[in-house]
Every structure is written in structure tokens, then in C-alpha cells.
Amino acid sequence: MAALKKETLLEWYRQMVLIRQFEDRCADLYFNSKKITGVYMHLYSGHEAVGVGALGALKETDHVITAYRDHGLALIRGVSADAIMAEMMGKRTGTSGGKGGSMHIASRQHNFWGGYAIVGGHLPLATGLALGARYNNTDEVVVSMIGDGATNNGYFHEALNMSQLWDLPNVWIIENNLVGMGTRIEDSSGQTELHKRAIAFGMKDLGRVDGQDVFKMYEAASEAVEYARKSGPVLIEALTYRYEGHGVSDKTFDKRFGDELKAWEARDPINILAHHITTKYKNMDAELEAIKAETLKVVDASVEFASNSPDPDLNDLVANVYVGRDYDVI
Amino acid sequence: MSSKNISMRDALHRALWEEMERDERVFVMGEEVGKWNGTHKVTRDMLDHFGPRRVKDTPISEMAIGGAAVGAAMYGLRPVAEMMTINFAFLAIDAIINHAAKVHYMFNGQFTVPLVIRAATGWGMQATATHSHMPEPIFAHFPGLYVGCPSNAGDAYGMLKAAIRDDNPVLFTETIALYPKPGPVPDDPDYIVPIGKADIKRPGKDVTIVSFARGVEWSLKAADALAKEGIECEVVDLRWLRPLDTATVFESFRKTNRCVIVEECLPHYSLGSEIAAQIQENCFDYMDAPIKRVSAMDVPLPFAKDIELAALPDEHKVIAAVKEVLG
Numbered sequence: 281m282a283a284l285k286k287e288t289l290l291e292w293y294r295q296m297v298l299i300r301q302f303e304d305r306c307a308d309l310y311f312n313s314k315k316i317t318g319v320y321m322h323l324y325s326g327h328e329a330v331g332v333g334a335l336g337a338l339k340e341t342d343h344v345i346t347a348y349r350d351h352g353l354a355l356i357r358g359v360s361a362d363a364i365m366a367e368m369m370g371k372r373t374g375t376s377g378g379k380g381g382s383m384h385i386a387s388r389q390h391n392f393w394g395g396y397a398i399v400g401g402h403l404p405l406a407t408g409l410a411l412g413a414r415y416n417n418t419d420e421v422v423v424s425m426i427g428d429g430a431t432n433n434g435y436f437h438e439a440l441n442m443s444q445l446w447d448l449p450n451v452w453i454i455e456n457n458l459v460g461m462g463t464r465i466e467d468s469s470g471q472t473e474l475h476k477r478a479i480a481f482g483m484k485d486l487g488r489v490d491g492q493d494v495f496k497m498y499e500a501a502s503e504a505v506e507y508a509r510k511s512g513p514v515l516i517e518a519l520t521y522r523y524e525g526h527g528v529s530d531k532t533f534d535k536r537f538g539d540e541l542k543a544w545e546a547r548d549p550i551n552i553l554a555h556h557i558t559t560k561y562k563n564m565d566a567e568l569e570a571i572k573a574e575t576l577k578v579v580d581a582s583v584e585f586a587s588n589s590p591d592p593d594l595n596d597l598v599a600n601v602y603v604g605r606d607y608d609v610i
Numbered sequence: 611m612s613s614k615n616i617s618m619r620d621a622l623h624r625a626l627w628e629e630m631e632r633d634e635r636v637f638v639m640g641e642e643v644g645k646w647n648g649t650h651k652v653t654r655d656m657l658d659h660f661g662p663r664r665v666k667d668t669p670i671s672e673m674a675i676g677g678a679a680v681g682a683a684m685y686g687l688r689p690v691a692e693m694m695t696i697n698f699a700f701l702a703i704d705a706i707i708n709h710a711a712k713v714h715y716m717f718n719g720q721f722t723v724p725l726v727i728r729a730a731t732g733w734g735m736q737a738t739a740t741h742s743h744m745p746e747p748i749f750a751h752f753p754g755l756y757v758g759c760p761s762n763a764g765d766a767y768g769m770l771k772a773a774i775r776d777d778n779p780v781l782f783t784e785t786i787a788l789y790p791k792p793g794p795v796p797d798d799p800d801y802i803v804p805i806g807k808a809d810i811k812r813p814g815k816d817v818t819i820v821s822f823a824r825g826v827e828w829s830l831k832a833a834d835a836l837a838k839e840g841i842e843c844e845v846v847d848l849r850w851l852r853p854l855d856t857a858t859v860f861e862s863f864r865k866t867n868r869c870v871i872v873e874e875c876l877p878h879y880s881l882g883s884e885i886a887a888q889i890q891e892n893c894f895d896y897m898d899a900p901i902k903r904v905s906a907m908d909v910p911l912p913f914a915k916d917i918e919l920a921a922l923p924d925e926h927k928v929i930a931a932v933k934e935v936l937g
């Protein structure tokens with residue numbers, strides 16, 4: 281692998297810090313000021329290196345699709361924090377005009393095809409996107425994030441089998457954070473080394489990757505993307521950990537798994553990257569602090585923007601039910 | 611307009627073939643659509659002619675057929691996905707309802723889903739309980755999806771073309787019993803039956819019969835028989851369950867003041883329920899009699915032929931219902 285430039289490392293650091301701050305702010309807006317409402321909001325904190333490393337291996341023309349834990353990936357893809365925050369608050373200026381909410385952030389212009397809230401539901405969509413890319417004879421690849429829990433539903437098996445059968449340019453990445461809601465992988469999967477599922481499909485298995493380490497993630501994803509572009513689908517399992525509860529309704533998370541969280545926080549993905557940067561280059565502390573201050577401003581501004589944005593109205597309520605047809609609600 | 615008499619199967623085959631010739635983005639996928647030539651032979655010879663890029667045999671994976679078709683449509687292709695029969699579309703109901711029908715709205719118009727899901731439908735062939743359904747009203751329940759159900763060859767041709775050319779997802783169901791039935795099909799390759807437009811298959815002044823798909827055949831037979839007794843029925847073929855052409859139904863009802871709804875579906879929460887409710891909401895002052903529904907009996911379908919047929923509507927049940935609303 282070609283040596284990484286300093287700017288790349290700093291950009292990764294910026295993305296990871298931005299995600300963490302954005303998610304922390306979302307939690308604050310939900311639990312304290314109650315500016316974010318509703319019942320669903322799933323934070324990406326802890327997973328940052330998986331998303332940043334994986335998406336770092338892509339071209340702008342490549343595609344990304346994921347489940348409901350989607351804010352972080354949207355930010356990495358370059359979707360504006362303003363539009364994401366506005367969607368969190370259900371505003372007209374949000375990525376989905378306030379009609380999608382936290383679980384349905386998408387931006388067509390960034391080839392970010394969205395968050396999807398039905399577990400596994402986006403996986404055959406990824407197969408279909410890759411089919412489109414291949415049908416049109418492009419060199420695009422499609423990266424799909426998959427929860428460990430999602431590997432047990434039928435969509436996973438059907439989508440990956442079809443992807444292999446047709447040699448589609450899919451990069452399938454399992455974000456194994458060890459638990460789906462409250463169910464541990466040992467309690468949900470006969471084969472807990474989830475990358476081995478690839479064997480059943482005759483798919484290239486790139487094994488288990490340390491998802492806390494953005495370098496390892498980037499390296500694995502680069503290999504995967506190159507393979508998918510040329511040959512066909514691959515499966516990677518990234519081991520990582522969810523720092524917050526499953527979603528905002530999950531209040532007992534910290535207590536459930538004892539000291540496990542602490543052990544993972546000791547290998548925090550942002551600290552691992554920061555440590556690497558400060559070891560490799562001299563006198564970086566001030567620069568890293570400056571990045572943090574910069575991203576905090578982005579988050580502050582997004583809250584400001586979203587708070588001052590208009591709410592969707594009754595015309596928006598009935599818009600875009602169908603393409604090209606005014607919709608008469610009964 | 612010049613036309614030829616061909617079966618509904620051939621009309622669908624021709625429509626699909628011509629649309630694939632016309633637009634390279636159109637392709638078919640589904641179980642047995644290629645090498646096997648299609649379970650119902652609607653896709654016959656297509657693999658040979660168009661090749662495997664455009665005619666894709668799939669594994670028995672209804673969730674992925676539905677979902678991959680949605681993804682390909684979002685990408686910009688125009689998939690025509692075949693569900694071997696509507697009974698198997700139950701496995702794809704999440705892909706169809708939660709994804710195909712919602713993606714455009716949920717992401718505020720950023721994505722479109724120009725997708726047709728074709729499915730063979732209907733019952734009365736001793737196919738037994740799991741393989742005997744006409745569940746179209748379930749699908750028509752959801753905004754974001756169109757549902758088309760032709761009753762004859764000519765409509766099938768023009769409706770399938772309309773569905774393929776439209777930018778919205780369409781569930782298109784083809785009644786198995788109607789596949790072999792011939793009817794005039796226009797020679798014009800741009801013949802389109804507009805989405806959401808019902809058709810008056812027989813004008814009349816005494817009773818409105820609202821139906822779709824095979825129900826239209828029973829309704830027309832009943833209307834013929836009743837005409838001999840001096841009763842003139844107006845037969846409205848809805849053609850599309852969504853969008854529902856209530857304007858045509860109301861107009862007919864305001865003329866006849868009486869209505870019978872004929873459907874191959876189960877009676878609870880059905881098309882009949884919907885039409886009856888809408889008529890009483892919108893045409894109450896025009897009502898001269900309670901609205902009658904002729905539906906399948908509210909049982910899972912059995913195998914034995916006589917009791918199977920006893921559970922289904924037919925022209926005799928339609929005649930009895932018309933006489934009832936005439937008092």
C-alpha cells in the first residue's frame with residue numbers, strides 16, 4: 281500500500297472527531313434540550329474507524345448504503361452537517377426534508393443511498409445498485425454496512441448469494457459490535473466468526489479486521505474495493521464496539537456488559553489515530569486541538585442552522601408520494 | 611385502430627418484448643424467466659434474443675428479487691421483476707411495501723423507483739390453500755405503489771406498457787385463468803392504457819357492477835343474461851386498484867343508484883369494502899339500495915374441486931346479487 285500522506289491522516293482525524301462530536305450533540309439535543317424528538321436515534325460513536333477507513337478507500341463515483349446507524353457515514357461521505365442535523369430535528373432543510381428522520385439520511389448527490397430501518401432491508405438494494413453499476417458497464421463499487429444482527433435474517437443470505445452468483449461489485453462489510461439491541465452474537469449466531477459466512481456463498485472472505493484501527497480498516501477496504509472493482513463481491517468482518525445504547529430507548533446499556541465498554545474505550549479509534557499521528561510527526565498537539573475546535577464549530581453551526589430552519593408544511597406532507605402525480609389523499 | 615386477436619399471454623409477451631427493444635434500461639429478472647422460458651411463458655424466447663444481461667434467472671429468493679429490483683431501479687434501470695405467483699410475493703412484501711413504495715417519499719424525492727413487479731394471480735385451479743390467493747387489495751392499501759390487474763388481452767398489453775414507462779413502482783398482476791383467453795390487441799406499439807383509468811366494459815342504466823380482472827368476465831356474463839330479462843347493467847372494469855378511478859364509479863352510480871361489486875378476493879377489508887365505503891361517503895343521496903358484494907367465501911381454499919368452486923364467485927352469484935339490489 282502506498283504511504284499515506286499526512287493530510288490524509290489529518291482528514292481522517294477530522295472526520296472521526298466530527299462524528300463523535302456530532303453524535304454527542306445529538307444525544308444532548310435528545311435527552312436534555314429535547315430539540316431532537318421521536319423514538320429512534322442510533323449513534324455511531326465507537327464505530328468511527330470502520331466507516332472512515334472503509335469509505336476512505338472509495339472514489340466519489342462509488343456508492344454507500346447502510347442501516348439506520350447512518351449519521352456518521354453520511355458525514356464521512358461529505359453530506360453537510362447542517363442538512364443532517366436539520367433532518368434529525370425534522371426540518372424542511374433536512375436531507376429528506378424532515379420526512380425521513382434519523383434512520384433515513386440519504387444524499388443522492390454524494391452517492392450515499394441512505395440509511396434503512398428494516399434490518400437487512402438495504403442489502404438486496406445494494407445488490408441491485410451493483411447490478412446497475414455492472415449493467416451500465418461502469419467501474420463503480422457499492423459498499424454496504426451490515427450489522428452483526430442483520431447477518432441472521434433472510435435478506436443477508438439472499439442478497440449476498442445473488443451478488444456472488446452475478447459477480448457484482450459489492451463490498452459487504454459487517455460491523456460486528458458484538459450485539460444487536462441486547463442479543464449477543466453468541467446468542468444469535470451458530471457461527472460467531474461472521475466473515476466465515478462468505479464460505480457458504482463461495483464469496484471471497486477477507487477475514488476479521490480490527491475495526492478500532494483506521495489503518496487496518498483502510499488497508500482491508502482498499503483490498504476489498506480493488507477486488508470488487510475487478511472481480512466480484514467480497515465480505516469483511518470489522519470488530520468494533522457501540523459506545524452508546526442501541527438507540528435512545530436503551531437506558532440500561534452501560535450496566536449490561538460489565539466493564540466491556542471500558543476495555544473498548546481503552547482502544548478508542550480516535551485515540552489510536554491521534555497516537556499514531558503524534559508519534560509519527562512532531563508537535564502535532566496544537567494542530568489536533570485546532571481540528572477539534574474547527575469541527576465543534578461545524579456542529580454548533582449545524583444546530584444553529586437546524587433550529588432556525590422552517591418545519592415542513594402540509595404541502596410537504598403529501599409531496600413525493602408518487603413521481604409526477606399530485607396525490608389526492610382520501 | 612387495426613388489431614389482432616391474441617391471447618393475454620401473447621399480449622403480455624409482445625408488450626414486454628417491445629418495451630425491451632425500445633428501452634435498453636428495461637430488463638427482466640425472476641425465477642425461471644430465462645432458460646425455462648418463464649413459468650407462464652410470458653418471457654419465452656427472451657433469453658435467446660436479449661441475452662443474459664437483460665434476462666436474468668434468479669435463485670428462489672423473493673426478498674432479494676424484490677429488493678435488488680428496487681436497488682436497480684433506484685440506480686436508473688427499469689427492472690421488470692417476475693414473482694412466479696403472487697403467493698410468493700408474500701415473502702417479498704417488505705421489499706415491495708417498505709422499500710419500493712416508500713423510498714421516493716422517505717428520501718423526499720431524491721430517488722425514484724421505476725419498477726414493475728409482475729405476478730401471476732388468482733385461484734380456482736385446485737392449486738390449494740397456499741397457492742390460491744387474490745391479495746391485490748393488501749398491496750393496494752399502501753400509498754407509493756400502483757396496482758394494475760388487467761381483465762383481457764388488449765388491456766393487459768396497454769397496461770403493462772404504461773407500467774413499464776411510468777417512473778413509479780407498479781405491482782402488475784396477471785390472472786392465470788385469463789392467460790389463454792384471446793382478445794383484440796392494437797397493432798400500435800405505443801398503445802397505452804393510462805394508469806388509474808377505469809373502463810366501462812358495458813353501459814347500462816339499472817345497476818352498476820364494479821369489478822376487475824376475472825370478475826369482469828363473470829360480470830359481463832351476468833349482464834348478458836340479465837339483459838334478456840330487461841335489466842341493463844353497467845359494468846365498470848377498474849383495471850387499476852391504485853390509483854382507484856372513483857370518479858368513473860361515482861358517475862356510474864349517480865346514474866344507476868345501485869351497485870354490486872364483484873371480486874375474486876376475500877371479503878374482509880377488500881376492494882368491495884373500499885368501494886362500498888367510498889360510494890356511501892360520496893354518493894349517499896343517490897343510494898336506492900344497500901350495496902352488495904360478491905367475493906370469494908371467507909375460507910382458505912380447499913383442494914376438492916366442487917367445494918373449491920363453491921367458495922368462488924361466478925356469474926350466477928352476480929345475477930343473484932343484482933336481483934337483490936333491484937329489490
Ligand SMILES: Cc1ncc(C[n+]2csc(CCOP(=O)(O)OP(=O)(O)O)c2C)c(N)n1
Pocket residue numbers: 349397398399400426427428429430431457459460461522526
Ligand atoms: C426486520 C427487523 N426486525 C427487527 C427490527 C428491530 N431492530 C432494530 S435494530 C435491531 C438490532 C440490529 O442489530 P445489528 O444488525 O447488529 O446492528 P447494530 O444496531 O448493532 O448496528 C433490531 C432487532 C427491525 N428494525 N427490523
